[in-house]
Amino acid sequence: MSALQRAEWQLAELELLTSMFPRHDELQIPDQLALAELRAYVEGSASADSPPPPPTSTPDFLIKLKLDSAAMDRMDVVLSCAFPSQYPSVLPEITVRCAGLSRAQQTQIRTELNAYLMENCQGEVCVLSAVDWLKDNLQLFINNSLSAAPAPKKESSSPRPQEVFSRLWIYSHHIYNKTKRKNILEWSKELGLSGFSMPGKPGIVCVEGPHSACEEFWSRVKVLTWKKILIRHREDIPLDRQVKDSVDSLRKFTGFEEATFDPHGNRGNHMDLGQLYQFLNEKGCCDVFQMYFGIKGR
Known part of the structure; x- marks a missing residue:
């Protein structure tokens, strides 16, 4: 896949996401200059005899989701995503934040989500697939968080591990x-x-x-x-x-x-x-x- 083809796919996915999450509190693209450079590269390459150089950076963005949860009436989830220049030939950089989950659980979600995308979406645009996976699987992590009761502490005469x-x-x-x-x-x-x-x-x-x-x-x-x-x-x-x-x-x-x-x-x-x-x-x-x-x- 050429650099122009990758840029076309990136821009098309961003435009689709913008149409699906039209409100500013749903989709945020902090670096509008990077988005403008991407659009200028795609549009300029299609119309100019001498195409402009590829953009020096790619946009990163946040998607804020409000998911229904049996444990919490409405659960706020933030998906942070950045496109490497080689995307979609490589996976995007995705992190997930949710106040209802511990740091360890958020790390586990990121690991399992990346494994899912690697198996099912390699070489394709995949942000919407990531959103769908979160909707289908995040409740399981919430349930596990609520059901995991701390183990009772045992009295022990052994010394505390050294910090x-x-x-x-x-x-x-x-x-x-x-x-x-x-x-x-x-x-x-x-x-x-x-x-x-x-x-x-x-x-x-x-x-x-x-x-x-x-x-x-x-x-x-x-x-x-x-x-x-x-x-x-x-x-x-x-x-x-x-x-x-x-x-x-x-x-x-x-x-x-x-x-x-x-x-x-x-x-x-x-x-x-x-x-x-x-x-x-x-x-x-x-x-x-x-x-x-x-x-x-x-």
């Missing part, structure tokens, strides 16, 4: 997509993690905080669509009894931020690695530079 502070250094081939960048910022804040993310090529993410929160962050990030992503290095430090004080004293970063370092290149996707090294050096993390890039920074 652990973790720091994950994550490497990605690239981080361009606005939805992924937004998710990284929102999830780190939600989980109480500090650190930073550097978009572009390559992409770098560092998160630090309680071990369980770091693992939850990684479980969410790794299931998104990536060309390549891995934990390049990790640090796990046992804590003493004063858990909160210990966590705060071990942090090298204050809060979480997206950090850029003199973006350059044709699309501004490459960062100045010298400035990155200085940033890491100021945080007392300069040794990790060689782990990422195989050379000593300066």
